[in-house]
Amino acid sequence: MALKNFKPDHLGEFADILESKGISTYALSYYSRIGSEGLDFVKSLREDGFSGIIVPDLLTDNPEKSDRLIPEIEKIFRFIPFFNPATPDGVIHSVSSMTSSWIYYGLQPSTGIDMPYDLEEVSSRILGLVHGREVNFGFGIRTIEQVKEILGLGSSGVAIGSLLVQYLKNGDLNSFRKFQGSVKEVYLNAE
Amino acid sequence: MPSMRKIMLSSQDTAIIPNEWYNVVPDLPRQLPPPVDRDENKSSIQLLNQILPKAILKQEFTFQKYTRIPEEVQEIYAQIGRPTPLFRAHGLEKALDYHGKILVKYEGATITGSHKINTAIPQAFYARDEGSSGVVTETGAGQWGTATTVAASLAGITSKVFMVRVSFNQKPLRKQIMELYGGEIVPSPSPETEFGRRVLSQNPDHPGTLGIAISEAVEYALEHGLKYMLGSVFNSVLTHQSVIGLESEKQLEILGETPDVLIGCVGGGSNFGGFVFPLMKKFKDARIYASTASEVPKFSKGEYKYDYVDTAKILPSIKMYTLGSDYVPEKIYAGGLRYHGAAPSISMLVNSGRINSSDMPEDKVIDALKVFARSQGIVAAPESGHAIATAIEYARENREQKETILVNVSGHGLLDMSIFQR
Ligand SMILES: Cc1ncc(COP(=O)(O)O)c(C=O)c1O
Numbered sequence: 226m227a228l229k230n231f232k233p234d235h236l237g238e239f240a241d242i243l244e245s246k247g248i249s250t251y252a253l254s255y256y257s258r259i260g261s262e263g264l265d266f267v268k269s270l271r272e273d274g275f276s277g278i279i280v281p282d283l284l285t286d287n288p289e290k291s292d293r294l295i296p297e298i299e300k301i302f303r304f305i306p307f308f309n310p311a312t313p314d315g316v317i318h319s320v321s322s323m324t325s326s327w328i329y330y331g332l333q334p335s336t337g338i339d340m341p342y343d344l345e346e347v348s349s350r351i352l353g354l355v356h357g358r359e360v361n362f363g364f365g366i367r368t369i370e371q372v373k374e375i376l377g378l379g380s381s382g383v384a385i386g387s388l389l390v391q392y393l394k395n396g397d398l399n400s401f402r403k404f405q406g407s408v409k410e411v412y413l414n415a416e
Numbered sequence: 417m418p419s420m421r422k423i424m425l426s427s428q429d430t431a432i433i434p435n436e437w438y439n440v441v442p443d444l445p446r447q448l449p450p451p452v453d454r455d456e457n458k459s460s461i462q463l464l465n466q467i468l469p470k471a472i473l474k475q476e477f478t479f480q481k482y483t484r485i486p487e488e489v490q491e492i493y494a495q496i497g498r499p500t501p502l503f504r505a506h507g508l509e510k511a512l513d514y515h516g517k518i519l520v521k522y523e524g525a526t527i528t529g530s531h532k533i534n535t536a537i538p539q540a541f542y543a544r545d546e547g548s549s550g551v552v553t554e555t556g557a558g559q560w561g562t563a564t565t566v567a568a569s570l571a572g573i574t575s576k577v578f579m580v581r582v583s584f585n586q587k588p589l590r591k592q593i594m595e596l597y598g599g600e601i602v603p604s605p606s607p608e609t610e611f612g613r614r615v616l617s618q619n620p621d622h623p624g625t626l627g628i629a630i631s632e633a634v635e636y637a638l639e640h641g642l643k644y645m646l647g648s649v650f651n652s653v654l655t656h657q658s659v660i661g662l663e664s665e666k667q668l669e670i671l672g673e674t675p676d677v678l679i680g681c682v683g684g685g686s687n688f689g690g691f692v693f694p695l696m697k698k699f700k701d702a703r704i705y706a707s708t709a710s711e712v713p714k715f716s717k718g719e720y721k722y723d724y725v726d727t728a729k730i731l732p733s734i735k736m737y738t739l740g741s742d743y744v745p746e747k748i749y750a751g752g753l754r755y756h757g758a759a760p761s762i763s764m765l766v767n768s769g770r771i772n773s774s775d776m777p778e779d780k781v782i783d784a785l786k787v788f789a790r791s792q793g794i795v796a797a798p799e800s801g802h803a804i805a806t807a808i809e810y811a812r813e814n815r816e817q818k819e820t821i822l823v824n825v826s827g828h829g830l831l832d833m834s835i836f837q838r
Binding site: 284285288310311312313314315316333334340341346347350 | 441444445446470478480
């Protein structure tokens with residue numbers, strides 16, 4: 226229901242409202258949109274109140290575009306690097322140095338891949354490669370225990386997608402709010 | 417004349433066997449496109465969770481450059497003939513009147529006669545450790561099937577092998593040796609799986625392909641709760657095969673040699689990746705040639721795009737050079753090269769131009785195998801014959817360059833003699 230009635234334009238409205246409350250919003254878009262509409266699309270996101278953009282398929286599907294595109298986007302707002310276990314060290318170094326924002330790190334190499342991993346190994350890898358930069362983790366986070374563990378290992382935050390979307394699909398707003406509440410509690414306790 | 421010690425390294429020096437495998441993925445110049453599900457209603461990626469040991473899955477997607485080789489596997493590596501020899505091929509140099517050096521890393525010296533045992537051992541041991549009673553796989557030429565049956569019996573579990581029908585008919589001794597090692601061998605396409613029955617209903621005389629045999633093995637593993645063994649293409653397999661390159665690196669150091677050119681053959685890419693990647697890290701300027709069959713010209717005529725690993729499209733799609741997962745290659749003897757695609761990491765570097773490709777037709781390969789047998793005394797596998805043919809062509813064209821060519825000879829051909837019967 227919620228998903229069916231959703232239109233991309235709403236995003237702009239929300240970003241605007243949130244910005245006025247001092248909350249930053251970041252857009253996630255696949256490269257094809259930038260490829261077809263160019264930087265005008267990026268500028269329109271900025272005008273809508275977004276603080277930056279994540280392009281999850283840029284480094285895998287259009288790597289040859291990234292050297293030119295990332296600095297162009299950085300002139301407009303923040304480009305948020307999206308890395309995961311399959312990102313080579315060299316790419317992490319070069320893309321980090323072209324940007325100044327926080328970093329989004331996927332715990333899984335791709336959506337739909339539920340692979341065994343050692344959280345401690347994963348976080349020490351990325352924190353070691355980008356020392357000092359704020360890193361937020363996402364992909365496959367399903368429980369509040371994972372959230373606690375991730376924050377305990379030095380991450381600045383978590384991104385939770387599929388789990389909350391599932392609550393929305395089921396129309397279960399209570400569970401959605403409850404989970405959101407527990408995440409907030411974990412954060413407050415962590416500080 | 418150089419002293420004997422400078423020509424041939426003793427295979428007995430187990431200190432040369434590495435204690436860690438090397439994974440190239442974190443060192444690639446670009447990020448590997450991830451495996452994907454092209455059919456929204458299927459999760460072929462989740463399927464990997466069911467059919468592969470967890471340890472393999474972890475290695476498949478790890479960002480770690482080095483993974484410790486379990487003690488037990490290190491010990492078995494020593495028992496099966498590791499380190500394999502790396503030697504200077506004086507006979508071949510002389511036969512070609514080549515002014516530089518030709519070095520050979522010889523994987524045919526393992527007990528099963530090819531590099532395939534390097535990954536079969538850890539895969540079978542991980543399957544056993546995770547409680548599996550048996551493993552299933554496919555085989556083209558029979559080398560991978562042989563390695564699987566040996567590894568399974570060393571691990572004390574069962575093995576079942578779907579063997580591409582054309583090879584099954586060409587190489588009856590292969591079936592016998594796999595059975596000797598305790599494996600159960602079925603020609604593919606077979607009536608034992610739904611996919612096999614479907615292919616047979618369209619063409620009862622279908623010669624089979626590796627893509628079809630992979631589909632059958634995966635289906636069978638799923639149906640019977642067994643673990644599937646990955647013969648090639650996947651990152652984890654290339655990682656295990658890195659013992660080839662890591663040993664070569666130490667052996668070159670002992671010999672005091674620096675290779676200018678690295679050559680290997682590519683089926684799914686496992687011996688090539690395992691050989692070349694650790695060396696590429698050290699010898700940054702080395703020119704690299706991937707030798708494929710002209711009859712299966714994946715790099716020169718294939719496309720670099722997402723395609724299925726197997727013909728039934730059960731496994732995920734990966735980005736690689738491919739001739740199409742439905743492609744039925746000619747019935748060449750080098751069954752191990754009759755595969756439509758190649759490992760994503762190798763494909764990426766062919767696409768970027770770092771790795772060159774070289775297509776070799778079967779008649780040139782047969783000539784190369786003869787030259788190699790007569791000059792070095794080694795009957796190499798038909799697959800390896802492609803690498804040798806590329807090396808010979810390179811040496812002939814650059815006779816006076818005085819370069820050092822290092823070629824990986826992935827297996828022996830003592831069970832593939834039918835290639836010479838024409
Ligand atoms: C001796 C030998 N070399 C090479 C290959 C090709 O496989 P890969 O490219 O995975 O090394 C095979 C496969 O069966 C083989 O048996």
